[in-house]
Amino acid sequence: MKKRIGILTSGGDCQGLNAAIRGVGKALYEALGDDLEILGIKDGYRGLIYGDYFSLEVSRFSGILTHGGTILGTSRQPFKEMRVIGDDGLDKVKAMKSNYRQMGLDCLVILGGNGTHKTANLLREEGLNVVTLPKTIDNDLWGTDMTFGFDSALEIASHVIDCIHTTADSHSRIFIVEVMGHKVGWLPLYAGVASGADVILLPEIPYDIDSVVNTISERERKGKHFSILAVAEGAISKAEAKMSKKELKAKRENMNYPSISYRIAAEIREHTGKEVRVTVPGHFQRGGDPSPTDRVLATRFGAAAAKLILNEQYGYMVALQNNKIVPVPLENVAGKLKSVPLDLDLIQYARDIGITFGDK
Numbered sequence: 001m002k003k004r005i006g007i008l009t010s011g012g013d014c015q016g017l018n019a020a021i022r023g024v025g026k027a028l029y030e031a032l033g034d035d036l037e038i039l040g041i042k043d044g045y046r047g048l049i050y051g052d053y054f055s056l057e058v059s060r061f062s063g064i065l066t067h068g069g070t071i072l073g074t075s076r077q078p079f080k081e082m083r084v085i086g087d088d089g090l091d092k093v094k095a096m097k098s099n100y101r102q103m104g105l106d107c108l109v110i111l112g113g114n115g116t117h118k119t120a121n122l123l124r125e126e127g128l129n130v131v132t133l134p135k136t137i138d139n140d141l142w143g144t145d146m147t148f149g150f151d152s153a154l155e156i157a158s159h160v161i162d163c164i165h166t167t168a169d170s171h172s173r174i175f176i177v178e179v180m181g182h183k184v185g186w187l188p189l190y191a192g193v194a195s196g197a198d199v200i201l202l203p204e205i206p207y208d209i210d211s212v213v214n215t216i217s218e219r220e221r222k223g224k225h226f227s228i229l230a231v232a233e234g235a236i237s238k239a240e241a242k243m244s245k246k247e248l249k250a251k252r253e254n255m256n257y258p259s260i261s262y263r264i265a266a267e268i269r270e271h272t273g274k275e276v277r278v279t280v281p282g283h284f285q286r287g288g289d290p291s292p293t294d295r296v297l298a299t300r301f302g303a304a305a306a307k308l309i310l311n312e313q314y315g316y317m318v319a320l321q322n323n324k325i326v327p328v329p330l331e332n333v334a335g336k337l338k339s340v341p342l343d344l345d346l347i348q349y350a351r352d353i354g355i356t357f358g359d360k
């Protein structure tokens, strides 16, 4: 009997989504040929909710390996709103289940990050056959050593810091490069180390502005008239770390800075009298072509997901563990964040070579 597989990409995009879609599609068509139909669901869960999909012929999987973005489109559909009936009276979970059945799917392949995995697990609990692939530039999905997208974003973020380095040196300025990562700091940590940042501020390690200023002043004393800070979007001061979510939100809103980096810049300027500039590469970090490493990882994940489907092993995320692709049960992944552990060897090695994290 013909197998019908649905596929969707959800949440923020990243490099390697098309490579992963191609991996799943090609491996399934290789194994099943004419006994297969793949349906592309548009714009993430939105397409599943509203029944917006199209047929993906085998030819659609060619020529997309190196292309950034996603041929399926994506959207953010917050997990916390999934069970909330909207103004239009639509029961989103019921709609997704009903469209899954109407499409006649044997399995739904979902490519996404943290929020996406919570909804994927919800759909599994509701009885749908689901297989997922871990994507995000944040590398913060629990259960996998690496997500695809991270390596490409790292290349971009590092390149930005490299370029800033030369101009910072010419002008004897302090530069802050704000790297993506609201809740976790894998990207700013790796980009900072890869590009020789002097200070790295992560959400996991609350900073003290005096410590940051001391590092800059100490460098001045040693004749180094510029400093580079790699600051996570979600960097947080020690005082803020003690606040409730509500208090923190109110404090940040009152401060009126476009982002944390601008506040840190103003504080450094005030303490040192030096010129400080801020660079925010933002969504640049998610754009463009996937790196060769991401293409390979996404292809491995894609082909491994196809294998799970062929074996009718549902309810799993394909993950990288100790350089092997393994299935991890969705219920173990959903709702867990893979933060940077404070005892990570890279943090210690970074400290050993004089990088500071603003905490000491």
Ligand code: F6P
Pocket (backbone or CB within 6 Å): 012, 076, 113, 136, 137, 138, 180, 181, 182, 233, 286
């Ligand atoms: O999760 C990926 C990510 O790029 C984060 O690093 C960033 O904080 C967030 O998405 C930005 O989200 P949006 O694309 O919705 O602005």
